[in-house]
Amino acid sequence: MRRTRLVTLALGVAAAIGATLLASSPAAAAASDRYVALGDSYASGVGADSYTSESGSCQRSSNGYPALYNTNVHPAAYRSVACSGATTADVVNSQLSALSTSTTLVSVTVGGNDIGFSSIMTTCVLSGESDCIAAVAAAETKVRNELPAKLAGVYNGIRSHAPSARVVVVGYPVFYQLGTVCIGLSANSRAKIDEGINLLDDVIKTAAAAAGATFADVRSQFVGHQLCSYGDKWLHALNYVNLSVSYHPTAAGQSGGMYPVFRSAAG
Template identity: 55%
Template sequence: MSRPRTIVLTAAVASVTGLGLVPTADAASVRYVALGDSYSAGVGAGSYISSSGSCDRSPNAYSALWAAAHAPSSYASVACSGATTTDVINKQLSALSSSTTLVSITIGGNDENFGGIMQDCNLKGTTTCVNEINAAKADATAHLPAKLAKVYSAIKSKASNAHVVVLGYPDFYDVAKSCIGLSQASRTAIDSGIDLLDSLTKTAATKAGFTFGDVRSAFAGHEICDSGRWLHSVNLLDIEESYHPTATGQKSGYLPVFSAKV
């Protein structure tokens, strides 16, 4: 997870189909803004939009795919690689207004330096990896709920009429299988850190009155060490893509979860 991304989606749509998709007539009135980090920007999904600069927004990100399929009245993604909760508040909330009806966001991983931790897990071995993850879990437990609450409150204030969907992060590894790379202890610790992050995010989102979308079950069987994985492992040719969903991960993992929550 070089630069983790967190996702929150808002929708002012009351009726949905059995597949969780917004009917075309309703979608035409939706004003959708995607916030968050690299997981919402689409890092790892390729074909990055040049005007997005270092934010690395991709047309293959789940929010862009949803917008392309439903043709909302308006759509904007301000999600950005490396974004923290502070970045969302200071740099992204200006995209919201009282006319916004749908918001999505993934956020929180970068607040715990997950990208740096994954780098150390690969370069410094199991002991360092496990120790850093345990320290991050302690910090997240102590501080992340308040940070998330601040972001969610700010979203409510700026987009009071929006339906907000918060998406979590997938587990990276299928720990039931073995493959070349990190030790089993490191993989297990990494997944436990993601599980805690998702748990804290779900609790904070629910408390704020938002909808939480858990993507872990969608990615089950498609994690690193699985033959049909939807996540990049370490990519030395493009390190930023490491531990992010592929284009298939965005389309077949994140998009269905998001669509079901809109």
């Protein structure tokens, strides 16, 4: 009888602990989340195809990392207002209104358009090495001198609109794997472009930390899948037929590169 009572007690304690852990687990928290996605084309999913009809020129893809989170985790509420071409000013002026005091999870990828990602790559492709390096160097000056305050405006705006939300800032993948045989841009141009993206991500990471947000660093996740790598490419190269997808993650890049890092950071 005593042994039976001890076994029953042990099972009861184990069940109670299990229930507590389940209630406090990330999955349980995620299921009750009210999630809003903000940002630019890397957040909307440009390059990943399957664009939703309601998104129009914003090109929100069902294969983008925010939509994948909604599909796989099933939060209580989900809305993406991420839009191709968005800058930090666009997020502040046009996207923050999607947030509310009931929002519990926010993701944002932004900053690349503020420094002219697209125009830099156009210069690098159409002009020579010296023009490419000069264009990246000019962008790096903007990243150091102008971007921190703009990012702070975004992150502080998110906090004021959704004071109780977990905020995950998702970074950008580095485009090129260096040290490989690769046609197209020169090795020096590719190295300078990578340097600029790394600086951008580092500045975003610092600004996110200062605002109390979590930085989801996707750079290591893309290693082996970058342009000029020998593995499956998770980024579009220059696409003359559809220029807008150039240097954006493919559907595999969103599902294998962006989404897992965001999912882990979201908790």
